[in-house]
Each structure stands twice: as C-alpha cells, then as structure tokens.
Amino acid sequence: MNCLTKLNGAARHNRSCLCIGLDPEPEKLPAGASVTDFCREIIGATYDLVCAYKPNIAFFEALGSSGWSVLKDVIEAVPRNIPVILDAKRGDIGNTARAYARAAFDELGADAVTVNPYLGRDSIEPFFEYRDKAVFVLCRTSNPGAADFQSIESNGKPLYQIVADKVETWNRYGNLGLVAGATQPSELKAIRDAHPTLPLLIPGVGAQGGSLELAVKYGSSGGGLAVISVSRQVIYASSGTDYSQAARAAALLLRDEINQYLAA
Ligand SMILES: O=c1ccn([C@@H]2O[C@H](COP(=O)(O)O)[C@@H](O)[C@H]2O)c(=O)[nH]1
Numbered sequence: 001m002n003c004l005t006k007l008n009g010a011a012r013h014n015r016s017c018l019c020i021g022l023d024p025e026p027e028k029l030p031a032g033a034s035v036t037d038f039c040r041e042i043i044g045a046t047y048d049l050v051c052a053y054k055p056n057i058a059f060f061e062a063l064g065s066s067g068w069s070v071l072k073d074v075i076e077a078v079p080r081n082i083p084v085i086l087d088a089k090r091g092d093i094g095n096t097a098r099a100y101a102r103a104a105f106d107e108l109g110a111d112a113v114t115v116n117p118y119l120g121r122d123s124i125e126p127f128f129e130y131r132d133k134a135v136f137v138l139c140r141t142s143n144p145g146a147a148d149f150q151s152i153e154s155n156g157k158p159l160y161q162i163v164a165d166k167v168e169t170w171n172r173y174g175n176l177g178l179v180a181g182a183t184q185p186s187e188l189k190a191i192r193d194a195h196p197t198l199p200l201l202i203p204g205v206g207a208q209g210g211s212l213e214l215a216v217k218y219g220s221s222g223g224g225l226a227v228i229s230v231s232r233q234v235i236y237a238s239s240g241t242d243y244s245q246a247a248r249a250a251a252l253l254l255r256d257e258i259n260q261y262l263a264a
Contacts, residue, residue: 003111003134004175004199006083008225011051016255017216017262019052019085020247021203021231022074023059030241035063038243039074042235045244047079049251052112054201054229056087075109085201085227086110089138091123098126105130112136114179114201117163121170131173134199139163139191142181142204151187164191168198177201180219182210182228189218196222206233212254216261228258 001009011017020042024035033041043053060071075084086108090100104113104127112134115124127135140150140160150160160180167176177199180188192200200219204210205228212228219226234254238246 002132002175003083004177004225006081006111007051007134007199007227010082011225011227013081014048014050014255015259016049016051017220017226017228017258018050018251018255019054019201019227019229020046020050020234020251021087021229022053022055022235023231024235025059026063028236028239030239030243033243035060036070036073038235040077041244042247043074043077043079045248046234046251047082049248049255050082052083052085052227052229053078054085054087054231056231072108083111083134084109085112085114085134085136085229087114089114089116090127091116091119093119094122094126097123101126101130105133112177114138117166121166125170128170128173128175131175134175134177136177136179136199136201137163137167139167139178140180140184140187142183142208142210146181146184158187160187161190161194164195164198168195171198177225179203181208182212182215182219183208185211185214185218188215189221192218192221192224192226196224199225199227201227201229203229203231206230212257213261216258217264220262228254230254 060067104110114136151158179201182204205212234250237250
C-alpha cells in the first residue's frame with residue numbers, strides 16, 4: 001500500500017494526527033530495559049493512538065554495531081497498518097543517495113524518510129523514485145539555528161519557501177511532503193498557506209516548546225494533513241518501570257488535545 005494512503009488510513013482509524021518519535025537514549029531508560037524492549041513496549045502501549053512512528057536513526061547509530069539490527073527489530077514491531085517515518089535527513093550525490101534510499105526502504109523497511117534538500121534535486125530524487133514510499137523534505141526546521149540559512153531571502157523569498165515551491169514541482173508521483181517545525185508558527189502558516197495539500201511533518205512541540213495549538217491550527221488549515229511528531233514528551237513521560245503506561249497516558253492526552261484543536 002502507498003505510504004500516504006497508509007498514513008491517512010491510520011490517522012482515520014485511530015482518529016489521530018500524533019506521530020510518536022522513537023529517540024531512545026540508553027542512559028534515560030529504566031534500569032535493565034534494553035532499547036529494543038523499551039521501544040517495543042512503547043509501541044505496544046500506543047499503537048491505537050497514533051498515525052505514525054518516527055524513529056530517528058541517530059539514536060540507533062549511536063548504539064554502535066548493534067544499532068542497525070535494533071532499528072530493524074523496532075521497525076518490525078510496528079503494526080503493518082501504521083507507517084514508519086525514518087528520520088534520517090539524508091541527501092548526497094546520486095549513487096550515494098541511491099544507497100541511502102535502498103538502506104531506508106529495502107533493508108530497514110521504512111515507509112517514509114526525511115531528506116535534506118541542500119545538495120539539490122538529484123541528491124534526493126532516488127528517494128522519490130520509490131513511488132509507494134513517502135519522502136518528507138526538510139523545509140523550515142525547528143532548531144534555534146534554522147534561520148541561519150533557511151530564512152535567507154532570494155528575490156524577496158526566504159529559502160524555506162523556495163524549498164517548498166520546488167518540492168511542489170518535484171511531486172510528480174504525489175509522494176512528497178515537508179518538514180516544518182512548530183517552533184516558528186508564522187513560518188509554518190506561510191508554508192501551509194502556499195502549499196495547501198502537501199502533507200506536513202511537524203516536530204518541535206513538547207520538549208522544544210512549540211505551541212501544539214498553533215501547530216495543529218496552521219498545519220491543518222485548508223484540510224491538509226498535519227502529522228504532529230512528539231518524541232521526548234511521550235517516551236520519557238516516566239523514568240520508572242511504568243514508562244509504557246505513562247507514554248500511553250501522554251499520547252492519549254496529546255491525541256485528544258490535537259483533536260480538540262482540529263474540531264475548533
Ligand atoms: O526540524 C526538525 C526536524 C527533525 N526533528 C527531530 O524530531 C524529533 C523531535 O524530538 P522531541 O523530543 O519531540 O523534541 C527529534 O528526533 C529531532 O531530531 C526536529 O526536532 N526538528
């Protein structure tokens with residue numbers, strides 16, 4: 001099944017635009033819990049409350065030689081009807097980008113991936129060619145330094161808007177979306193206003209302090225899909241052995257709050 005169809009299906013089925021980010025840091029896990037078990041428990045406790053999961057590859061690479069198989073096991077633990085968005089922020093010259101795409105989609109089995117457009121179209125095109133997969137292109141990121149480059153203007157238009165416009169023209173298979181952070185709501189609004197139908201992956205609420213209300217309001221205005229991605233606020237809701245129940249409680253609150261803002 002096409003990834004965006006799967007994403008919309010999971011959002012409808014679970015009445016949820018919440019994506020849980022899986023960013024496991026061994027030192028934050030309860031004593032005795034392995035990364036694989038921790039992620040599996042979180043998934044098992046929340047799969048009926050989300051539209052997607054987003055493992056960030058960095059946290060698995062940081063595990064060393066076991067990281068790849070741990071990540072693969074975690075992806076395999078996600079129920080088939082819930083898409084996995086691999087946050088890898090890839091992008092490189094053609095043959096390298098093709099290898100990154102094979103790794104994400106063929107080897108790991110991710111449904112979608114985040115990519116970095118800085119090297120230009122050819123550096124991310126190999127991902128687009130997987131027509132059943134989805135590709136979220138970094139547009140306006142949530143970090144404090146995002147404006148260093150992304151807000152530089154060319155002919156009066158900030159770079160993040162130019163990226164969004166390009167992605168719209170590259171979207172010949174209808175499998176592209178944008179990453180737009182919740183920490184700059186006015187820029188999120190500008191992106192959504194200019195691109196009413198592109199799916200948006202929106203990190204930056206919770207630990208990074210972005211407004212959930214504005215992320216939902218601006219991200220979904222006009223009926224576009226807004227996937228609200230939250231990692232630490234959910235997975236570290238408790239540092240004790242009750243972490244999966246606490247993650248479920250946090251996810252439930254977020255899901256319901258998102259739905260209230262969608263209904264407003
Ligand atoms: O602009 C971006 C792009 C990606 N991320 C990633 O999302 C999560 C956010 O984690 P929280 O704990 O909810 O802050 C993390 O994996 C980032 O690398 C982002 O934050 N901003």
